[in-house]
């Protein structure tokens with residue numbers, strides 16, 4: 225008999241949907257499996273104000289496939305000019321569920337991010353007061369810091385000081401990639417959560433660089449040494465509520481990935497659940513998958529868990545190598561092994 229696995233319907237706590245034709249193309253891969261997603265605001269121009277978020281939400285809902293039951297959880301892109309009252313109004317409306325901090329220059333479309341952290345102090349204080357989480361891209365941008373150390377240095381130099389200066393601020397360390405981040409998260413109270421991506425559970429830096437450069441494995445934060453990948457697997461399968469899934473599915477056209485200076489991002493939405501089931505099975509922790517994909521995130525964000533379910537069966541899974549956009553193909557993340565678990 226085919227083995228099956230039924231989970232409460234998952235949510236994705238870190239997702240890039242982009243806009244326009246790309247949004248139309250990639251959204252169905254998420255709505256097929258996920259009930260909700262935290263929608264990253266790094267469009268060009270970014271989603272900064274409550275009004276921007278309302279307009280972007282409307283475009284996402286418009287692009288949803290017919291019959292899809294999907295709720296985009298909107299976020300605001302924190303800038304040095306963000307108005308605390310606008311943030312509070314966005315939160316009170318129920319439409320905006322987090323504010324995203326990009327250190328200026330840290331990643332794709334982060335030019336409008338924060339350089340001077342003192343300038344955003346009033347916003348962070350307002351967020352602590354109203355209980356609105358801050359999602360953090362945790363890498364320093366100092367050119368003197370080695371790219372493989374940027375997350376660990378950020379924790380010491382930026383994240384911990386912000387949290388100490390703003391008691392009660394709820395923070396999500398996004399897409400953690402190091403044992404340093406796992407250890408830091410474990411040492412904190414329940415105001416701190418951390419998302420883990422699918423791809424960082426699968427690849428280490430050798431996958432990007434050994435035997436030829438693999439642009440489709442290049443993302444930020446960049447994958448680290450094997451010991452860090454194993455620490456992330458340990459965290460994801462631990463059952464600890466502070467760790468939950470944020471795929472960071474980040475589509476870019478192949479034309480933009482395969483350049484002398486290619487974009488960062490892995491497109492994992494189509495096969496994430498198949499990969500995760502396999503990873504958790506490899507770890508003898510299939511019974512912990514539901515916590516990671518469907519329970520811990522809602523608890524952190526103060527939202528109810530989904531009442532519907534999805535079923536995976538171990539019958540072999542297929543997925544397209546690319547999805548087609550008017551601007552050319554977008555390559556789907558290749559985990560490097562055949563996928564056994566298919567979403568029914």
Ligand SMILES: NC(=O)N[C@@H](CC(=O)O)C(=O)O
Pocket residue numbers: 240266331332361442443444445472474475488489490
């Ligand atoms: N993760 C990535 O490599 N890229 C993301 C940005 C981000 O999440 O840092 C993107 O928007 O493409």
Ligand SMILES: [Zn+2]
Pocket residue numbers: 331361398399444445
């Ligand atoms: Zn990021």
Ligand SMILES: [Zn+2]
Pocket residue numbers: 238239240264472474
């Ligand atoms: Zn991201």
